[in-house]
Amino acid sequence: MAMVWYEIKKILLRPSCQIALLLLLALSSYICYQEVYGDEGVEWLTESGEWLKGPAAAREMRSAQEEWSGPLDQAMMEKALEVLKRYEEEEKDHPEDIDYRFQRIQPLMDIRDMLNLAGKDYYEWEADDFFIAETLTPETLPNVREQRIKQLENYLYDESSLAYSRFSQNEKEYLLSCYEKMDETIQMGYAQGWSHAFDAGYYVIFYGSIIMAFLVSGLFANESRRKTDAVYFSTEHGRKKGSAAKLTAGFLLTTAVYWALMLTLNGLILSMLGFEGGDLSILAEPMDNWRCIFNLTFRQRSLLSLLDGYIIWMLFSGVAMLVSASTRSESLAATVPALLILIPNALNSYGITQGSSFWMNFFPDKMVRAYVGNSPYVLVEIFGKVMPMLYVQRFLYTVLIVVLTLVCWQIYRRKQVR
Amino acid sequence: MLFMELKITNLSKDFRKTKAVNQVSYTFHSGVYGLLGINGAGKTTLMRMLTTLLNPTSGEITWAGEDVFKMDKAYRKLLGYLPQDFGVYPDFSVQDYLRYIAALKNLTPTEAKEKVQEVLLLTGMTQFKGKKMRTLSGGMKRRAGIAQAVLNDPKILVLDEPTAGLDPSERIRFRNLISELAADRIVLLSTHIVSDVESVAGQIILMKEGRFVATGTTEELIAACPDKGWLCNVPKDEVYAYHQKYRVANVKTLSDHAQLRILSQDAPMPGAVPEETSLEDVFLSYFGERSGGEDGNGMV
Numbered sequence: 001m002a003m004v005w006y007e008i009k010k011i012l013l014r015p016s017c018q019i020a021l022l023l024l025l026a027l028s029s030y031i032c033y034q035e036v037y038g039d040e041g042v043e044w045l046t047e048s049g050e051w052l053k054g055p056a057a058a059r060e061m062r063s064a065q066e067e068w069s070g071p072l073d074q075a076m077m078e079k080a081l082e083v084l085k086r087y088e089e090e091e092k093d094h095p096e097d098i099d100y101r102f103q104r105i106q107p108l109m110d111i112r113d114m115l116n117l118a119g120k121d122y123y124e125w126e127a128d129d130f131f132i133a134e135t136l137t138p139e140t141l142p143n144v145r146e147q148r149i150k151q152l153e154n155y156l157y158d159e160s161s162l163a164y165s166r167f168s169q170n171e172k173e174y175l176l177s178c179y180e181k182m183d184e185t186i187q188m189g190y191a192q193g194w195s196h197a198f199d200a201g202y203y204v205i206f207y208g209s210i211i212m213a214f215l216v217s218g219l220f221a222n223e224s225r226r227k228t229d230a231v232y233f234s235t236e237h238g239r240k241k242g243s244a245a246k247l248t249a250g251f252l253l254t255t256a257v258y259w260a261l262m263l264t265l266n267g268l269i270l271s272m273l274g275f276e277g278g279d280l281s282i283l284a285e286p287m288d289n290w291r292c293i294f295n296l297t298f299r300q301r302s303l304l305s306l307l308d309g310y311i312i313w314m315l316f317s318g319v320a321m322l323v324s325a326s327t328r329s330e331s332l333a334a335t336v337p338a339l340l341i342l343i344p345n346a347l348n349s350y351g352i353t354q355g356s357s358f359w360m361n362f363f364p365d366k367m368v369r370a371y372v373g374n375s376p377y378v379l380v381e382i383f384g385k386v387m388p389m390l391y392v393q394r395f396l397y398t399v400l401i402v403v404l405t406l407v408c409w410q411i412y413r414r415k416q417v418r
Numbered sequence: 419m420l421f422m423e424l425k426i427t428n429l430s431k432d433f434r435k436t437k438a439v440n441q442v443s444y445t446f447h448s449g450v451y452g453l454l455g456i457n458g459a460g461k462t463t464l465m466r467m468l469t470t471l472l473n474p475t476s477g478e479i480t481w482a483g484e485d486v487f488k489m490d491k492a493y494r495k496l497l498g499y500l501p502q503d504f505g506v507y508p509d510f511s512v513q514d515y516l517r518y519i520a521a522l523k524n525l526t527p528t529e530a531k532e533k534v535q536e537v538l539l540l541t542g543m544t545q546f547k548g549k550k551m552r553t554l555s556g557g558m559k560r561r562a563g564i565a566q567a568v569l570n571d572p573k574i575l576v577l578d579e580p581t582a583g584l585d586p587s588e589r590i591r592f593r594n595l596i597s598e599l600a601a602d603r604i605v606l607l608s609t610h611i612v613s614d615v616e617s618v619a620g621q622i623i624l625m626k627e628g629r630f631v632a633t634g635t636t637e638e639l640i641a642a643c644p645d646k647g648w649l650c651n652v653p654k655d656e657v658y659a660y661h662q663k664y665r666v667a668n669v670k671t672l673s674d675h676a677q678l679r680i681l682s683q684d685a686p687m688p689g690a691v692p693e694e695t696s697l698e699d700v701f702l703s704y705f706g707e708r709s710g711g712e713d714g715n716g717m718v
Contacts, residue, residue, distance in 0.1 A: 228507060231519065236491045236524045239491070242522050
């Protein structure tokens with residue numbers, strides 16, 4: 001353990017690493033602030049016309065949504081419809097108050113979104129879909145579960161749809177089966193804490209993995225750069241236990257930083273915005289998750305995304321250490337993981353590779369985005385069994401981390417010092 | 419009692435077309451060995467093979483009859499090494515650095531704590547133990563280098579140019595330290611500074627172009643040296659001509675003439691006074707044409 005401790009110390013004492021850790025902390029703090037108080041945060045418009053943000057807004061929203069919490073059954077939908085229609089009418093009497101209707105329907109905004117989304121047969125969102133809810137009647141209120149399945153069927157089997165040729169029959173059946181597993185009745189309620197904690201986690205996982213790779217990039221390369229490798233390799237444990245200690249230190253530090261950061265971030269956001277709603281289905285926030293194929297609660301999604309993020313950080317640390325050990329270049333070791341996540345993400349963001357390359361789906365950016373609401377479906381068929389690419393990535397990356405570790409250890413322990 | 423025999427047999431190391439070490443054989447027993455040669459003679463490559471940092475192209479290195487590369491960590495357990503380019507971890511304190519190396523050398527934390535104090539005392543570094551390595555002077559770093567090399571009480575201590583860049587007082591201190599460490603172990607001291615080995619090494623190996631060109635004690639090497647030292651007084655305008663013809667070890671310009679110390683088998687001129695041959699003369703005799711100017715005039 002002494003060797004591991006000193007390897008960690010080597011990283012933590014380096015000024016550039018201290019700056020990188022501070023940067024990671026600053027970035028996480030900024031993301032946390034944005035998710036609570038910023039443009040991405042919780043907002044609430046009071047009756048007096050004041051915009052509240054952060055915990056104050058969350059308190060108001062939580063209290064107002066209590067009335068609209070529970071199963072979204074016919075009775076709840078009818079009640080919501082009545083309120084929506086009432087404020088639509090009343091709005092006409094208050095032309096001077098542009099927020100009149102919005103302020104009053106805030107507590108049932110998620111139910112309104114659900115009605116908007118379920119109140120049509122087609123899949124793609126169009127601008128005027130935002131007003132579907134108010135056009136419904138108690139007789140035409142949709143069955144959310146059935147409508148969701150119907151929209152997907154229309155999308156998958158419409159010959160003019162991109163999905164028609166993109167997905168195999170097995171894949172189409174798999175997607176429909178995911179939607180069919182959805183609860184008959186969705187429980188609605190307040191879950192802003194979980195929702196924002198997840199969103200914040202996504203950014204920290206993405207950018208943090210690059211910073212973490214930088215932190216461990218010098219572990220092997222610096223021995224050569226600083227010319228300490230001659231003494232290191234001439235010691236009893238240098239070639240075996242010493243190299244293993246470096247890997248252990250890299251992964252331990254990654255683990256410690258990741259969990260400390262993510263648990264603090266989640267804890268902070270949840271304590272500010274509320275722990276309620278963890279057991280609700282993520283569909284209770286329909287605008288973001290209507291198309292999601294994962295039948296998860298907010299708590300399950302947070303936990304799984306935390307585990308996926310951990311796999312990605314470990315993978316990137318492993319890649320950085322392997323490049324560091326094999327090339328003896330710290331800059332290359334820090335750059336390769338960054339390119340591995342930034343380039344595919346940029347290509348996807350600009351639509352350059354969207355759906356066109358099967359192999360692009362193996363890159364880690366896809367794993368980070370897997371739970372981000374309404375992401376495109378990325379499926380893979382193995383021996384006739386269809387599953388989300390996410391499951392394959394989880395397995396492959398875990399195996400890859402082990403392989404990278406062993407290869408790195410083998411490469412480094414055989415290094416020659418000229 | 420450990421059978422202390424480090425043996426190299428037909429050892430060679432090629433780097434592409436260059437033969438850095440070429441078919442050398444030697445047996446080391448307890449004592450101090452000075453490996454003398456000019457830069458590029460192959461000393462560092464030889465030492466890197468002896469410390470298992472480089473695999474030989476051919477030949478073998480054995481410790482008590484066993485191949486050192488097969489012995490792996492059991493051999494490295496016996497090693498202490500101070501490389502020529504001794505790098506440090508700049509953000510570690512001296513004490514942290516030594517404890518880290520102690521861990522790599524398989525010392526338990528308790529042993530390490532004790533041993534670190536001991537080597538700090540030995541190298542006169544106790545009062546600097548809390549200093550960051552990056553703040554140490556060249557001499558201090560070398561002392562820390564020696565300290566790490568002896569942490570595990572090595573049976574084979576390999577010191578590659580340990581006095582390079584040190585001022586005269588530090589060099590003397592180092593030589594004394596090496597003498598102190600020499601008991602019951604093999605100390606291999608590589609250098610191109612003749613006085614460093616002359617005072618401490620029992621056996622001297624002269625290395626040139628990857629080969630051992632001469633081995634023995636100082637006295638044996640001097641006795642076997644084909645050249646002798648001659649003190650000659652020559653007119654100032656003839657100095658250049660003597661440089662062209664002989665190996666000139668020293669030139670002293672006096673008011674009306676120059677006094678040259680010339681290495682030659684026979685008296686270079688009438689009136690030349692024979693002088694006692696030194697190890698430096700031996701060195702010059704073997705390496706003169708390389709250590710001097712490109713025209714091979716033998717100047718050092």
